[in-house]
Amino acid sequence: MRLIINFISKIGVDSFSRLIGFITLPFITRTLGPEGYGAYSYLFVIVSYYGFFIDFGYLNYGTNKLCEKEDSGNVIGRILSLQILTAIISYAVIVLSGLIFLDKDKFLQILLFSLIFIPQIIAIKYFYLAANKLYYNSLAELSGQVIYAVLVFTFFSMKPEINILILIAVIQAFVIGLVLFIPYIRKNKVKLNLSLRDNLNTLKEAYKLGLSSKAEGITSSFIILITGMLLTEQAVGLYNASFKIYLILLTIIQGLSYAMMPLLLKNVKQTNSDNAGKLSVIFYSFITAGFVLSVMTFIFSDKIIHFMFGNDYADSIAILRWFSVTLFLWPFVMFTGLLLLALNEFGKLLILSLVSMITSILFSLLLINVYGLIGSAMVLPGVAIISTVTGIISLRQCADGGNLKFTNFISPLNLYNGIKDIYLRVR
Template sequence: MKESRKEIKVATIKSNYIFNTLRTVLNLVVPLIVFPYTSRVLGPEGLGSVEFANSIVSYFVLFTALGIPTYGIREIARTRDSLYERSKTFWELTWILGITVIAGYICYFLIVFLVPVFKARILLFLIVCPTIFLSDFSYEWFYVGIEDQKYITQRYVFIKILQIVLVFLCIKKVEHFYRYAAITIGLNGVSTLFNIVRIRRYVSFIHFKELNIVHHIKPSLVIFASIVAVNVYTHLDVTMVGLISGDRAVGLYTAANKVVRIVIQLVTSLGIVMIPRIENCFKKGDMNGYRKGLWLSLRFVFLLGVPSLVGIELLAPEIIRIFAGEQYMEAVVSIRLLSPIVLIVGLAHFMGLQILYTNRKENIYAVAVTIAALVNGIFNYFMIHAYSYNGAVVGTLVAETTGLVIMSIVGRKYLADSHALGFDIFKYIIASAVMAGVLLLVKPFTGNYSVGASLTMNVALGVVVYFICLVLFRDKCIREVFKKK
């Protein structure tokens, strides 16, 4: 389609947010359908084995990507108005990925075949190994950079429906954890194929002689360093729990961690949509649009983060029963301890990627997350030995808070009139307190129903009460999301 190569029509924030929210909701609903089934059929040991293998391969995905999934969004957002420039950027980054993926596979197979703990699970590690190629060449960063949220959502819906069907058809007993891993890989392959085929609409071929690969190396390495640190303390907990406490502990920790991470996606959903828009405004010198975008994102983090934290604390037992099952009830304490990172990570995402990143302060961001990763590793080592998977929760909380504090010290100066946010935060706290009070009064009466019905009623009631309070408070964040072009 030649026309689509000439010009990219950027959708409104409202449209992009709706599509991104739909994906986020599906990312919440699908695990609620799939995870309870797989966790019961595979058990903590089977599920833990797959998660352990995934945590290892994720490190290789991280290193071979070289920061491009984040760096690429910024560069494509900058060059999206020019076919030649965006095509040139696309091919330059693709060549870098090709080189790193080849090197990554050499290292991966050496480690898998030579390290005893991995060699003992060789079949599982061979099944998950395509993840490296499929993740690095999915080109998700390109579609985010051009703000093609509609396509991303359409593809995502198809893949998730297929996932549900395949899991229920193919996973029948504990030994099927190999199938579970293979299904995930196969679906990633389908998704990547769709992306590669479609991308021809937006880029044209650029001869290698016209490319300048070298100038991407330094900025992508700075971003890569920060992403390494973030992913280390995102995945290090699972890896260390697996090595120190075993597969069952990984399964229990995963049950709590997955729920909280899904909620984090809701809290950061608008920020993800706003990153390319904010970057584009910054490049063009539209500081008014830039500041409005920042304030909208920050308010949204508090708008969803505060009630989400409260909701997890109140409904933790019901969430674990529905999401994982009775055999995972030991994870209730973990999910309650983890709940504050919903707000902490949301704020860190804002400070790091929307403030420091767009103001070319990648070095500060890298330092903050590197220190946080070191803190996480130290706390995990001592706390997991003492408290198993709950020790990893403490390490994660301390690390995330450390990173946020460092980023905020530098990033707050880029937020003019920050005192104006104080009243908005107060409104969200009051609305969440009212919601909590209503739920505490109603929850005993919903206990007579099934766990699923009880959780659904409590969540629905909490959402209604909270947003009624916001309407009464005349909250402007919701109005801005649906009015801003």
């Protein structure tokens, strides 16, 4: 029952949050145009690379530690301490590189955007995820989106500049972080420890999940980075407009992922028939959601682009159609990644993420150089295919005759048993 409540709250509230994004995104992209929106998107990617180690896979690391019943104050304290130290280093790198390599305006924009590191530290989503209170994360995102929309339609509409949009994004991040952190800190104490030795020990524990998380980030952000380097900021804007639509639609599948993660973490290692049925239901839920979203996006891609962004973004239609292919393929990657996480197979999860990252880097350099803008849209489908094959091979290596055989996932009998079990529990 908790699973269903989490899924409904996650999908319902997140869908409303994304609906707000559907409202603000067209206004921003139309106001700035492809070139201005591309410049903003390119800045965001650059800042994310400066803050590479601040969000170093702590969502998965923290969730896993807390699900093992470790003291929350201890876990959160270790993570926050490490994030604070890495933030200090990141700001030092920004200042040093800005003074040496960047012009004044670009440096100030990056410095302003980097304020987003602070709320990233206090956004303890992993605590609520491990506690099966996904609605906290959803409400935090909704609060941030509402503030973002209000500021966009007031301050940004009066002064439509990239710097104003950067400031609004920073404020949004602070709202999300505070909504998550304040309820926890009111009832709990967090002990910070800035000892370099102790934080290195925490980093040693988290580095596999950290590298895995960052590899996932690079998989998508490197495409934008290379598009800006090899093509133009306008090309970045055209690509990122379709990419935003893709991310909004992917939220539905991510809702499944977040809702079912605690169930997988607790039950996937058991080998009884009930758990085989649950795994089959989860698998088909992922695939069905991806298929429906993929077909709908492909059919209505031209209408979506013209309605959302206008004629200036007509070149984004073909890009969105390629993303519709990715929407069908990516749930396979997410599902295999979830299973590896649930089995504590962090090494295999890291390999899966590194394969995705390396594939993205190689395909980006090749396809964008050869095919230009449309080549950027061809990268993620290729990444999804190779990553899915890698994930299936990894699961076979740790299956040992249990429930993780691919035939168990697709088994109609297991699917039927899983649906029947859920029905009996709900009834």
